[in-house]
Amino acid sequence: MKIVEEKHNWLIDQQIDELEVLPPHTTTAHLPLEIRTQLKPHASDWIVLQQRHNWRHVKRDEFTRVFIKTKKGLQSVKSGSVADSREQLIIVKRKSYFKAKNRNNAFASNGGVDPNQPIGGYQSDQLTSFDQVLASINVDKSPEVAEKRILVSLEGELAVSFVIQGADTPTLSRASEGATQTPLVFGKLSEDGSYSLKAKILGVPEQVLFNNVPYADLLDIEKVKALKIGAEGGVQLIKHNVSGEGNVHLYFISEPPSIGIFFDGTGNNKYNDILDPFDDKEPTNIAKLHELYDTGKKFVFSEYIEGVGTAAGKKDSIIDLAVAYSFDERLLKALASIFEFIDTNELILVSTVLLDCFGFSRGAAAARAFVNLINEMREAQDIRLVGKEVVFRFVGIFDTVASIGGDGDNDHGELYARDELEEAARLDLNQASAGAVYHLTAWDERRDKFPLSSLKNKGGSLFANHKEDYLPGVHSDIGGGYAPISIDIEYPLKRIRGIPGNPEHEAKVQQEKLAIEHKYQWPGINVDMAYRFKRLRYGASRSGRDKDFYTTYRPVWRRKIDNTLAHFGLHHMYNEAVQHGVPLKEMARLQSIYPYELSNEVATLVPKALKAGPTSQAWQKLYEHYIHISSRFTGTTDKLAHGEETKAKYVTENGQREMFYNNGLKLPKVDIWTSFRVGGKVVWRKG
CATH class of the missing domain: 2.60.40 (Immunoglobulin-like)
Incomplete structure (x- = not known):
C-alpha cells in the first residue's frame, strides 16, 4: 500500500526480512461477494487493514485495493482521501506484500526509509496506540489459516x-x-x-x-x-x-416460516365492504383475522381469498352467489400463493413450512377442501412443493356450509364448480389433516340451504385434535359480516276485508298482527301492518260499502339489532389459534383498522347463555338485542335461498338444522405433527 506518510512506511519496513508478518486486520469474509471476487487469485490471499485516525490519502497498486463506502455499496477507486470519517475508506492489502522483498521493493519506490529506526513490540511504551495496533504478527500463527x-x-x-x-x-x-x-x-x-x-x-x-x-x-x-x-x-x-x-x-x-390462508364467506369481500359505506355488510371475522396475522415478522406471509360471488371493486355475481361456480378458482388461487411463497429465494434452503388456514361459510368449506388438496400433494410428493414439508398447523373455521350448486346437499361434485380440479372437493378431515382443527357453529341457524358440515363423526365423536363448539346466533352472527343497521323483517302479504279507519276492519288488522307475532315468535317482535293498497273485491257492486273492499298490508318488523355478537366468536377463534402457535398480533391492534368492540354485556351474556341453555333469560336477551333472523318469509327467490329447513336426514342437536357428518377415512396418508409448549410459544414437530 502506497501510503503518503513516511512514518507508516517506516513502521512496516522495519520488520525482520526473514519473517512473513501481518499487521492487525480483519479478514475479507465480511466484504460483499462482488468485492471478494475481484481479489485475485483468491479472497483469502488478502486482508482488510485496520486504519489510523490521521491517514489522509492512499493509492491503489499491485498489493493494494481501495474502496469507498457509498449509498450503493462499496466502490473501487484508484485512490482515496479520508475526510471526517475513516470508516468511509476500506483498504485491502495482499498478504504477500508483507514478505520482506515485496515490502522493500515497494518502499524503495517511495524513496526509502531509515532502516535503523528502533521499533517496539505490542506493549512497548515507545509506540502510540496506533503503532501498537499496526505491529505485525506471523502469518503462520494467524488463526485464519490454522x-x-x-x-x-x-x-x-x-x-x-x-x-x-x-x-x-x-x-x-x-x-x-x-x-x-x-x-x-x-x-x-x-x-x-x-x-x-x-x-x-x-x-x-x-x-x-x-x-x-x-x-x-x-x-x-x-x-x-x-x-x-x-x-x-x-x-x-x-x-x-x-x-x-x-x-x-x-x-x-428458530422455527419454520408461517403462511396464513384466509377464505372469506359467500358474498363477503373485505375490499368492497370497506369501499361501500352504504351496503349492508362489514368485514367478517376472516377479514379481521387476516389483518391480525403478523406479517410484520420475518418469514410470515398471508393470502386473503375473496368470498364466492365477489371480486374486489366489482359488483357481486348473483349466479356465483347462488351456485358457487368459482369454488375451484378460490382453491387454485390459494394454491398459487403457496407455490409463490415456497419457491422464493429466501426459502430455498427451508425444509418445512407451516400453514394456518381459516374460513367462513363456503370459505370454511374451501379451507377444508384446501387442506385435503395440499395433503394429497404431500402424499404424492408433488414436485410443485419443491421437496418441502408443507404442514397445516391450525385450521380455524366458522360454520361450514358447502351448498355447492346451491342445492344444500352433501354432494360437492358439480362439474362447473370443480372443472379446474381433478376431482370433487372433499371436506372431511382426520387427525393427520392438521395439527389442530377448531370449528365454531351457529346454534340458531335453520335455513334449508345452509346445512352444517360438522367435524363430528357418526355417533357424535371427534378426533382427538378436533374441537367443535356452538355459539348463540345465526350463520353471520358467528362468522361476522352484518353491518350495524336496522333490518326490515318482512312477512307474507295479508288481505283483510274492509278499509282502513273502519273499527271492524281495524280490529281484524290487530288480530292478524298478533297472529303473525305468535307464528313467528321472537323476543321483542313488534310487527307493523304497512298499508299497500285497497281493491274492490271480485263481483262486488260499486256501491262503495266497506265490506266490498279488501285492503292489502305488508307485515314488517323494523328491527334495530346490534351487530357485535360476532366479535365473541372472533375472540374464541383468536384464543384457540394463539394457543396453537398461530402468529397473531394483539387483538387491540384491530381497533385501528375496523370498527370493533366486544362489549361487557356480550362478553357476560354469551357464557351465561351457554351454561343455562336456549330457554334461559340470558339467551332470550341475546335473541332480543343481538341475534339476527337469517330466514326469509317472502318472495319466491328469497324463500328458495333462505327458507327454513323442513326435511333432513340428520339434524343438529336442537333439531332445526340439517347436518352432514365428517368421515375421516380414506384421506391422504400424511404424518401427524405434535406440539410442545415452550414458555409462551408453541413448537411443532413431526411425530
Missing part, C-alpha cells in the same frame, strides 16, 4: 443451544437467547474432518440438523440443501455462505 470454523447465526424468538461434535475435536456448545447479534463461532475444525450439528430448545426433543457430514460437503450449497435440514420441523436453514478463508456460515431461524 483452523476452519463454522459460524452460526440465528433469527427468531426462541432460545436455541447449538452443539457441534466431530471425531477430531471436542464437543463444542454455544447458546443463544434468541436472535444473535454476532455469530456463534465453532473453531478449531479441520477441513478433512466430519461433523454433526444439533439444536436444542428447552422442553423440545433435540434436533439433529446434520449428522457426520464431511466439512468439505458443507462448502457446497447443493450438498447442504440435500441434507434437508429441518424436515421434521424446528430450526430451519435460511442462508448458507462460505468465506474467502473457507469458513462456513450457517444462518438459521
